Amino acid sequence: MVVSPPRPQPAAAPMSPARLRAAFTVLLLGMLLAMLDNTVVGTAMPTIVAQLGGLDRLSWVVTAYTLTTAASTPIWGKLGDLYGRKRVHLTAIALFTAASVACGFAQDMTQLIAFRAVQGLGGGGLVVGALSLIGILVPPRDRGRYQGLTASVMAAGQIGGPLFGGVVTSLLGWRWNFYLNLPLGLVVLAATAIVLVVPPAPRRRVHLDVGGALLLTTAVTALLLLTNGVGAAVVLVPLTVVASGAFVWVERRSREPVLPLTLFAQRNIRLTTVIIFVVGVISFGTITFVPLFQQTVQGASASDSGTLLLPMTLAVVVASQVAGRVSSRTGRYRLFPIMGASAMAVGCAVLATAHAGTPVWLTSTALVLIGAGLGLSTQMMTLIAQNTVPAEEIGVATANTTMFRTIGGAIGTSVFGALLTGGTLATGMSRIFTVAAVVAAVAAVAAWRIRETPLRTTGAVEPVAGR
CATH class of the missing domain: 1.20.5 (Single alpha-helices involved in coiled-coils or other helix-helix interfaces)
Incomplete structure (x- = not known):
């Protein structure tokens, strides 16, 4: 199928600092909506089942969203590269907002699951669109100073979703977890259309894959x-x-592959893919299984186990801020994923020794190490990937890191769940975090092999050597 969309502009948009900050804020708000809705229904599940029934399909309310988000991410990235990132991002916002309203009106579990799948399609476009637009608007050399805020939004969405969902469900009912996306989505849609400036681009004919x-x-x-x-x-x-x-x-x-295999001919892309996969394994595994261990083995309440994850969240934010500012100031970045993967390995090794009598301070120390490792690695992988490819491939490079982080989380959670069976829960947790420590060590080795090329100081991109 051959069409004639506008060719993406390879140069950074000429925006004033104030307008750039406004655009960045709007992009982050859209990303926050998508991240929150991935986890917001967790605490609303009992209420949803009480009203709609369908207990046997309950997990699909979350799974449907995750599946369509992950599966659509590379497609959204490619569409943005071909048709213009602003146009495609606006489409994702509109789709997400409309699907959110539909979720709120769902009359049975089947409808809710179907609308959640559509909402996940929009959510995938929101995340990869925001990261790709930031990659075009902000040169790599200056991008680090923004990545701490990006990491904060991702952490707030992942950790804060269940809390937000619980409060809204208690005060307004579970449907308002979705209805509230309507005014927020419309604000983000209008603000993006007005504030975001992307230069006009020439048109070319492309072949849709x-x-x-x-x-x-x-x-x-x-x-x-x-x-x-x-x-x-x-x-x-x-x-x-x-x-x-x-x-x-x-x-x-x-002629126009949705995920060009030539992307993986570049050394840094291969290595960042491995590292971001491990980041997904460690982050999802820690958030899923540490609270379970604390509640079941150490006797913590549900609220206490959630609170005990705060040190990890704060460490993610602080480490991201530090890494971003230093990389922007110095142009150096290779050291951060090395330190990050090493910190994750040490933190997981400490958790592998945990038992019923392990003091809270030791568990918190391990979580701080893991959080710092995630903060030093996660956004840096996006930065390195975007710095490696031409501007016309920023969308697919960004989508690749996002997709493999999700896949890493899914596979890691599944494998860790299998390791948990057989023997006591404490023994299972030891096996889980021993494997996690080894996997993190593999990521550290991969980080050592990253080739540090200068961070560009403009949005114009030429292919980088070092394939």
Whole structure:
């Protein structure tokens, strides 16, 4: 299929500092909406089931959103590269907002799950669109100073979602978790249209890689269903393998591949993909299993176990701020993922020794190390990936890091859940974080191999050497 969209502009938009800050704020607000809605329904689940029924399909309210977010991320990234990132981002905001309202009006569990899947499609576009636009508007050399705020939004969405959902459900009812997205979404939509300035670009003819998009969606969806324990492995395993193989075959022959395989010919892209995958494993695994250990083995209440994750959240924010400011000032960045992966390995090793009598301060120290490691690594992977590729590939490079972080989280959570079975819970936790420490050590080795190329000082991008 051949169409004529505007070619993405490879230069940074000429925006005043004040307007840039306003645009950055609007992009972060949209990202926060998507991140919150990934977890906001957790505390509303009992109320939802009481009104709609469908207890046997309850997990799909979350799974549907996660699946469509992950599967659509690379497609949104490619569409932004082809059709203009502002236009595609506005489309994602509109889709997310409309689907949110539909979720609020759902009359049974089937409708809610279907609308959550559509909402996840919009959410995937919101996140990758915001990160890609930041990558175009802000030169890599200056981008570090913004990444602390980006990390804060991601941490607030991931950790604060259940708290926000619980408060809204108690005060207004579960439907308002979705209705509130309407005024917020409309504000973000209008502000993005007005504030965000993207230079006009020449038009060119492109070939839409429909086959590649469908095969990638199939492969990612089957993989995530498999890791979430949904469906028969005898069907999902071959489906994942066949769809992945067909995707590679199609992408090698496509004129406009949705995820160019040439991207992985670049050393830094391969290494950042490995590291961001490990980041997903560690972050999702820690948030999922540490509260379980604290409640079941150490006797903490649900609220206390949530509070005990705060040191990790604060460490993410502080470490991201420090890494961002230093990289912006010095132009150096390779040391941060090395330190980050090493800190995660040490923190996981400490948690592997935890037992019923482990003092809170020791657990908190381990969580601070893990949080600092995540803060030093997560946004830096996006920065390195965006600094490595031409401007016309910033969208797919950003989407690649986002997608593999989600896949890492899904696979890690599934594997860790399997390690938890057999023996006592304390023994299972020891196995989980021993494996996590080893995986983090692998990421540290990968970080050592990153080739540090100068951070660009403009938005104009040329292919970087070092493939």
